[in-house]
Amino acid sequence: MPIGIKELGGDVVCAELSGRLxxxxxxxxxxPMNVIAGSRxxxxxxxxxxxxxxxxxxxxxxxLAKTVQRRGGKxxxxxxxxxxxxxxxTSGIDDLVPILHDQAAAIxxxxxx
Amino acid sequence: xxxxxxxxxxxxxxxxxxxxxxxxxxxxxxxxxxxAEEAVSNAVRHGGGAEVTITLAMSSSAAELIIExxxxxxxxxxxxxxxxxxxLAELTPGGWGIGLLRRFCPDVRYRRSEDTxxxxxxxxxx
Numbered sequence: 001m002p003i004g005i006k007e008l009g010g011d012v013v014c015a016e017l018s019g020r021l022x023x024x025x026x027x028x029x030x031x032p033m034n035v036i037a038g039s040r041x042x043x044x045x046x047x048x049x050x051x052x053x054x055x056x057x058x059x060x061x062x063x064l065a066k067t068v069q070r071r072g073g074k075x076x077x078x079x080x081x082x083x084x085x086x087x088x089x090t091s092g093i094d095d096l097v098p099i100l101h102d103q104a105a106a107i108x109x110x111x112x113x
Numbered sequence: 114x115x116x117x118x119x120x121x122x123x124x125x126x127x128x129x130x131x132x133x134x135x136x137x138x139x140x141x142x143x144x145x146x147x148x149a150e151e152a153v154s155n156a157v158r159h160g161g162g163a164e165v166t167i168t169l170a171m172s173s174s175a176a177e178l179i180i181e182x183x184x185x186x187x188x189x190x191x192x193x194x195x196x197x198x199x200x201l202a203e204l205t206p207g208g209w210g211i212g213l214l215r216r217f218c219p220d221v222r223y224r225r226s227e228d229t230x231x232x233x234x235x236x237x238x239x
Contacts, residue, residue, distance in 0.1 A: 022122075023121045024122050052125070052146060052147070054150040054151065055151060055207065055210050058209055059207065062201075062206040066201055066206075069201050069202060086217075087217075090212055090213055090217075091209040091212060092197050096199075097201070
């Protein structure tokens with residue numbers, strides 16, 4: 001399973017994604033991402049171990065962020081590799097779901113006031 | 114490869130194997146992966162169940178990935194880039210493929226010959 005769930009304290013959860021978020025990878029994370037989306041409001045998506053992301057992986061992230069935002073929460077992306085970051089910025093998603101490279105800053109960004 | 118999502122499932126492994134065998138440099142292969150996933154997705158989506166054929170060719174001047182399908186004519190080199198909402202609540206996921214294809218391949222060529230869409234993703238060696 002290319003996803004691990006880690007509690008970061010203060011109700012912040014970290015979804016640690018890994019490997020290839022192609023069509024198969026996106027399917028594998030679909031259910032756990034839905035569970036997070038429906039139950040948490042402060043979500044850090046750690047992309048450091050993601051080697052590849054395509055449209056289907058982007059879709060999984062956007063669906064999570066849309067649901068969490070609708071429920072009054074926040075999602076940020078943490079530490080994508082250069083090429084993964086390039087896919088995200090080319091698609092304009094970083095304007096809506098911010099990319100941060102520091103875990104403390106990511107926790108602060110999703111902590112609800 | 115049949116034009117189903119199964120074609121996409123096997124794409125990465127196929128490209129890795131074919132790329133290594135053909136001697137495609139890793140940094141080109143990595144960018145080719147991104148462009149290929151989007152190009153094949155398009156071919157599957159517009160192909161309407163028709164066969165999708167993928168060929169990798171390496172010459173001294175370039176690596177070329179050729180994707181052919183017998184679906185309706187579709188030219189991703191001239192198709193307009195979809196507008197994306199600036200508001201997450203309004204954003205409909207999807208429509209990123211054409212932008213990614215053009216960004217991750219420096220030279221995309223489209224040709225319609227008879228009933229076939231032929232898309233060439235060309236990566237010059239130099």
